[in-house]
Structure formats: structure tokens, C-alpha cells
Amino acid sequence: MYLAHQTWPELGEYHANESLAVVPLGSTEQHGPHLPEGTDHMIAEALAREATDRTDYLCTPPIPIGVSSHHRQFHGTMWVEPPVFRDYVENLSRNLTYHGIDRIVYVNAHGGNVAHLREVGSRLHDDGTAYAIEWMWDESIPELIDDVFETPGPHGGPKETAMIMHIAENLVREDRLESARDGGAVFDYDAERVHGATTFYDCIENSKNGVFGDQTDATPEIGAELFAAATDQLVALLEWLDDQPFDDLMPDSHLDPQPGSGREGKRTGRR
Ligand SMILES: [Zn+2]
Known part of the structure; x- marks a missing residue:
């Protein structure tokens, strides 16, 4: 169920019965000479839409711009600073809870967003507002x-x-797959460390054309296989999350001082 295509009475019915929402997030940043800058948010949205079509859970419109300043030397890359991104995602997550959502899956396709989505999830978890996971x-x-x-x-x-x-096969510049491979790098995170320290910040420090790996190994058939497998994982996660009682998703406020005495840990006051 795609929120942007529903009317408010239809959404009222959803909120009366369900409390789960899926929020797709990505980036708009360089993806080499062969892929469009929307690669990450297009992947996130496609997976989120497919999984929510199959399960009938609510999918919000995507957040297409994320934390990407480490790609800024490449033309067209867009980004917002991490505190702005975190506050924006936290705000719209709290807005979802106003309508009765108490669990959220951030369907993410950009590595630079991960730590910040974890931070937002932890804020919502700490005050018992919602259970949100990346x-x-x-x-x-x-x-x-x-x-x-x-x-x-x-x-x-x-x-x-x-x-x-x-x-979106028409957006792949097939004639540039070889030059993407030849002008890029094979990345080994461990080999890039200096005496145990990570010494780089920006993509340009490791790859001149902004990409890594052998792009000529990609085929639409493999893409279909990856898409189906990842969608299965996401569907299973949504079903698992929907099954959990809310209290089980939140920790007790304190440990039991007398373990084994049969006293339950005391919960904080929340819905
Ligand atoms: Zn990407």
C-alpha cells in the first residue's frame, strides 16, 4: 500500500488495523560513469514498494537525498549534513506515530545513511515512541x-x-561498463588501513571514477535474482516485526534486583 496513492479514509482504515510503516531511503549521488545518480533511492523504493505490495503494509514516499558529502567532488552529487538528515528522519518518523504507527523499517540503499538511521532508531527507542530499524x-x-x-x-x-x-535498464550506460571497471578500483578495506587507522574520508581518495569492482559481471538476470532474494528477506522481516508485541520490542526500564524472585522488571509508562 503506497501512502501517496491512498485517500485519507483508506489510510484511516489502515491505521485502525495496522501499526507498521516502511520508509525507503537512499541518496542522489554519483554512481560512476555508467549508473544514474538516483541509483540508491531507486533501489530502495523498488524493494520497499515490491515488499509492501506483497504484504499490504504501508510504504511512504522515498527520502531521495541522504548523507553523501564524501562524493561531493563528483558533479551532481546532492547531500545534507548528518544532523539535518537525522532530525528530518526523526521528525517524519514521529509524525507517523501521530497516526498510530509504532514500528518502522527504514529500507535503505546507501551506506552513508546507516549510522544516522541507527541513531534515529535509538532516539525513538530510548523514549519508547516507536521501534524503528534500519x-x-x-x-x-x-x-x-x-x-x-x-x-x-x-x-x-x-x-x-x-x-x-x-x-530501470534504460538508465544503465552499457557502453561504459568496461571503462567503469578500468577507471575504478578493487576495494579492500583492510588493505587501505595504515597501522590500523582508516586514513581516507572521500570516495575520490580510493577511486578516480567513483566506483569499485567489475561492472562487466552485472546482468539483468542476476539483478532479478538479487531483487527477488532481497525482497523475500524484507517481507520476512516485516512479517516478523508485525508479529512482535510492542512491549517485547522495548527493554524493561530496570533490571530485577532480585533475580529469580518472580518479580517482573518494572516497565516505564508507555502505550
Ligand atoms: Zn549506491
Whole structure:
């Protein structure tokens, strides 16, 4: 169920019966010479829409701009500063709770957003407002990604290329796959450390054309396989989350000082 296509009475009915919402988030940032800048938010939205179409849970419009200043040297990259991003996501999450939502999945497709979405989820968790968790599509299917690609690449690599081939093939510059590979880098995070320290901040420090991995390994068929597998994971997560009693998602306010005495931990006052 896509919020932007519903009327308010239809949404009133949803809120009377359900309390889960899915919020897709990504970025608008360079993805090399071969992929569109909307790659991340397009992937997030496509997965969120597919999983919510299958389950009938509520999907909000996407948040298309995230924390991306580490790609700023490449033309067109858009970003907001982390505190602005966190406050914006927190605000709209609290707005969802006004209508009765008490659990949220941030369907995310941009690594730079992860820490900030965790921070927002933790704020909502700490005051008992809502249970909000971050879900990153490629983290849900690591073995499949390792199976199908030799060098998946953390950014603009074959996994994102294959996903866009599946979602919006006309936006992939197929004639630039080889130059994307040859002008980019194979990234090994551990090898990039200096005496244990991470010494880089911006993408340009590791890749001249902004991407990593071998993009020529991507095919629409692999993209379809990744998309289906990640959607299955997301559907399972939504169903699990919907099944949890709200109190079980929140910690007790204090430990039981006399474990085994049968006294329950005291909960803070919340819905
Ligand atoms: Zn990306």
C-alpha cells in the first residue's frame, strides 16, 4: 500500500488495523560513469514498494537525498549534513506515530545513511515512541552476493549495476561498463588501513571514477535474482516485526534486583 496513492479514509482504515510503516531511503549521488545518480533511492523504493505490495503494509514516499558529502567532488552529487538528515528522519518518523504507527523499517540503499538511521532508531527507542530499524538490502543477502560476484564493490559495482539493470535498464550506460571497471578500483578495506587507522574520508581518495569492482559481471538476470532474494528477506522481516508485541520490542526500564524472585522488571509508562 503506497501512502501517496491512498485517500485519507483508506489510510484511516489502515491505521485502525495496522501499526507498521516502511520508509525507503537512499541518496542522489554519483554512481560512476555508467549508473544514474538516483541509483540508491531507486533501489530502495523498488524493494520497499515490491515488499509492501506483497504484504499490504504501508510504504511512504522515498527520502531521495541522504548523507553523501564524501562524493561531493563528483558533479551532481546532492547531500545534507548528518544532523539535518537525522532530525528530518526523526521528525517524519514521529509524525507517523501521530497516526498510530509504532514500528518502522527504514529500507535503505546507501551506506552513508546507516549510522544516522541507527541513531534515529535509538532516539525513538530510548523514549519508547516507536521501534524503528534500519535494513540495508545487500546486508540481507551477503552469501548470494559473494556467490554471484568476484568483486561486488562497495559502491557503483556489479551488484548495484545489476539491480539497476533489473529496475530501470534504460538508465544503465552499457557502453561504459568496461571503462567503469578500468577507471575504478578493487576495494579492500583492510588493505587501505595504515597501522590500523582508516586514513581516507572521500570516495575520490580510493577511486578516480567513483566506483569499485567489475561492472562487466552485472546482468539483468542476476539483478532479478538479487531483487527477488532481497525482497523475500524484507517481507520476512516485516512479517516478523508485525508479529512482535510492542512491549517485547522495548527493554524493561530496570533490571530485577532480585533475580529469580518472580518479580517482573518494572516497565516505564508507555502505550
Ligand atoms: Zn549506491
